[in-house]
Amino acid sequence: MLPIFTNFVSMKRSGSADLPLHYGAVPAWLHQRMAKLGLAVVETMAMEYGNNEVIARFSNPFWFQSLGAVMGMDWHSSGITTSVMGALKKAVNPLAKELGIYICGGKGKQSTQTPDELLKLSERTGLDGNYLIKCSKLSAKVDNTAVQDGFQLYLHNFIVNSQGQWTVIQQGMNANSRTARRYHWHSGALTSFVNDPHTAICGQNAGRILNMADARADGSRAAIMHMAAEHPERMLREVTHLVLPSHHEVKSKDVDLKRLGAVLWLAHEKQPKDFEELLLLQGVGPRTLQSLALVSEVIYGTAARFTDPARYSFAHGGKDGHPFPVPTKIYDETINILQKSIQQAKIGHTEKAQAIKSLSAIAQKAEAGFTPNADFDKVIERERAESWRYGGRTVFGEAKKPDNQQLKLF
Numbered sequence: 001m002l003p004i005f006t007n008f009v010s011m012k013r014s015g016s017a018d019l020p021l022h023y024g025a026v027p028a029w030l031h032q033r034m035a036k037l038g039l040a041v042v043e044t045m046a047m048e049y050g051n052n053e054v055i056a057r058f059s060n061p062f063w064f065q066s067l068g069a070v071m072g073m074d075w076h077s078s079g080i081t082t083s084v085m086g087a088l089k090k091a092v093n094p095l096a097k098e099l100g101i102y103i104c105g106g107k108g109k110q111s112t113q114t115p116d117e118l119l120k121l122s123e124r125t126g127l128d129g130n131y132l133i134k135c136s137k138l139s140a141k142v143d144n145t146a147v148q149d150g151f152q153l154y155l156h157n158f159i160v161n162s163q164g165q166w167t168v169i170q171q172g173m174n175a176n177s178r179t180a181r182r183y184h185w186h187s188g189a190l191t192s193f194v195n196d197p198h199t200a201i202c203g204q205n206a207g208r209i210l211n212m213a214d215a216r217a218d219g220s221r222a223a224i225m226h227m228a229a230e231h232p233e234r235m236l237r238e239v240t241h242l243v244l245p246s247h248h249e250v251k252s253k254d255v256d257l258k259r260l261g262a263v264l265w266l267a268h269e270k271q272p273k274d275f276e277e278l279l280l281l282q283g284v285g286p287r288t289l290q291s292l293a294l295v296s297e298v299i300y301g302t303a304a305r306f307t308d309p310a311r312y313s314f315a316h317g318g319k320d321g322h323p324f325p326v327p328t329k330i331y332d333e334t335i336n337i338l339q340k341s342i343q344q345a346k347i348g349h350t351e352k353a354q355a356i357k358s359l360s361a362i363a364q365k366a367e368a369g370f371t372p373n374a375d376f377d378k379v380i381e382r383e384r385a386e387s388w389r390y391g392g393r394t395v396f397g398e399a400k401k402p403d404n405q406q407l408k409l410f
Contacts, residue, residue, distance in 0.1 A: 015240030
């Protein structure tokens with residue numbers, strides 16, 4: 001079970017996540033779509049809230065996991081981190097000047113290029129490149145050395161905006177437990193890299209560790225520093241922690257069924273014509289509405305909405321077929337609708353963007369008196385049975401038309 005969400009504290013390590021270790025590359029057909037959808041999400045958030053909020057969102061491990069799930073990645077795997085950040089760097093950086101958001105670093109060798117990228121960025125923007133490099137190096141040093149938890153860093157992304165606000169997302173691997181741990185940082189109110197700097201660390205509890213970045217280690221650290229004749233500083237501690245299970249399939253216990261049920265009800269039972277706010281979406285099919293509603297929540301939802309990242313996999317499935325194959329036709333239609341709403345908003349026509357925003361708001365209102373009446377397993381079974389209609393694909397191939405009759409959802 002996922003832990004109860006705690007609002008992350010800005011300016012600190014915002015949180016962490018423990019994830020089952022997954023290998024394998026993302027197929028090109030999915031990577032290209034991830035880049036387009038990720039860009040649309042970032043653009044919409046930047047227009048709606050400003051790029052400071054975009055930076056803050058990336059420091060929330062629950063939101064980040066939900067973003068990866070809605071983009072069609074396996075909902076709980078370590079591959080979300082590498083694939084989402086790789087796709088976003090490819091899509092966002094060409095529009096960095098317009099968005100005021102820059103993504104540096106990456107996996108393996110790319111992580112070591114972060115200082116050079118930050119220096120080049122500072123030359124173009126006037127940001128203090130040396131300070132940003134210091135922040136990048138110190139965050140990595142803390143998570144690799146001060147926190148000795150058995151995870152060796154292999155990915156480091158530094159996301160910074162035109163105002164100098166930044167988020168660090170980095171991930172380490174534990175070969176013995178075959179798990180990965182993702183660390184999140186946010187600059188917001190950071191006063192010290194050794195005084196509770198993280199917003200979160202995500203991972204499974206593997207027992208006692210040496211964490212010289214824990215405020216409770218102050219006494220031990222003071223004694224060590226006294227012997228070294230140096231003035232001791234206070235240390236940091238872990239804050240928000242996301243732990244995801246080892247099982248690959250999506251189970252009912254992984255999802256808030258009331259929230260998911262409200263989205264399915266909105267998409268499949270009620271139509272846009274039933275809601276004045278959604279008239280501009282009239283004609284959009286029920287399956288696309290389902291995806292749009294979940295994407296809408298990733299863009300507009302509050303922090304407390306992301307306690308069950310698995311729910312967002314019901315937008316575009318997963319590349320390994322869990323909970324169902326990626327519906328590429330629905331994925332493309334979702335991207336197309338979002339891109340058109342962004343272009344229209346840029347010239348002052350915000351009606352469609354407001355309609356998309358209303359999707360999540362209506363679903364949330366519906367939850368209050370909603371009683372789930374759909375069988376969870378049948379929801380997944382129906383998605384799989386109809387996957388061929390929507391261009392369903394996984395890393396194993398294309399979905400085939402089944403011989404059996406289609407299932408009724410409600």
